[in-house]
Amino acid sequence: MARITLDHIRHAYGASPQSDQDYALREIDHEWHDGGAYALLGPSGCGKTTLLNIISGLLQPSHGRILFDGKDVTNLSTQARNIAQVFQFPVIYDTMTVYDNLAFPLRNRGVPEPEIDRRVREMLEIIDLSDWAKRKAQRLTADQKQKISLGRGLVRNDVNAILFDEPLTVIDPHMKWVLRSQLKRLHKQFGFTMVYVTHDQTEALTFADKVVVMYDGQIVQIGTPAELFERPRHTFVGYFIGSPGMNVLPAKIDGSTVTIGDEKISLDYAPDISGVGKIELGIRPEFVRIGSEGMPVSITRIEDIGRLKIVRASFAGQPISIVAEEDAEIPSEPRVTFDPAAINIYADSWRVGGEG
């Protein structure tokens, strides 16, 4: 397995790019740990597949280098980089048996037959296809075929990294959950370096130790699920992670006092906002308390979601979401307070000040 260094990578699909907008990937400069499980998460078109293809060698970046364990592999093919890939749709040999499909990448590398047999049988157990080993792959369902693709990616233990591009799209919801848990277990057991592309936050947050959030051709934050929830570095991370997403309210700041409409909130620090245009306060709906204390709100709608309810309201002329316990009493003249430790201040969309 390898440590992956993305050394000042940029990529434009068109010739002679002029501005940032012409780049599918703007500058990316990061090092990913050997044995880490990373999820690349972001909306359609943000550059996830472009970055994955640069790591695998399917695409040469317009600028920068990619290194595996410090060795420059920018000009090496996928095969020479020794990468396993699992794509959105199954890539298997229909006319081979399930067993032979799994054995294929090992036979290709000259692994001795007894070792192949041991590893293929182990993988058949993991993907729950032992009873199907002797069947031709063409008779299988789409789910089962994709399980073979996953198995083919995981059966080799000599790869530098395993890359997954939305591999569970064709899998039914219950099986998705099962396979995701199995991937996580395999990662713990074998310590593969894994990079997993998805636009589904649940998938990213359950699979990865580190989630790489991408937006508009940039990595806006790399963090644990808890870090992304508690301290979103960019307002996009706040909106994108969490359901409902973070409340982001236009604000003004004077020293340590934030003003939203006519309401004033004191911080225990004075954010450095010199020379910045747009100021916003971010607070997650889980950290807004509703009751009879604090600043007035007017309620628009209440959505019951089981043990909790989501209150949609208007605060200082701005829409705001609040998560409350199912049995929380909401007074006829409701008011809100913000948990001071959960307030984030953003200057031109990037978080400023405060610890963490």
Ligand SMILES: Nc1ncnc2c1ncn2[C@@H]1O[C@H](COP(=O)(O)OP(=O)(O)OP(=O)(O)O)[C@@H](O)[C@H]1O
């Ligand atoms: N072969 C190509 N030629 C030109 N532009 C491309 C090509 N492939 C991707 N792009 C553009 O590059 C940008 C990033 O695309 P990319 O496929 O990497 O995003 P993504 O985050 O993987 O999206 P999705 O989730 O829809 O797959 C998009 O604006 C896309 O239109």
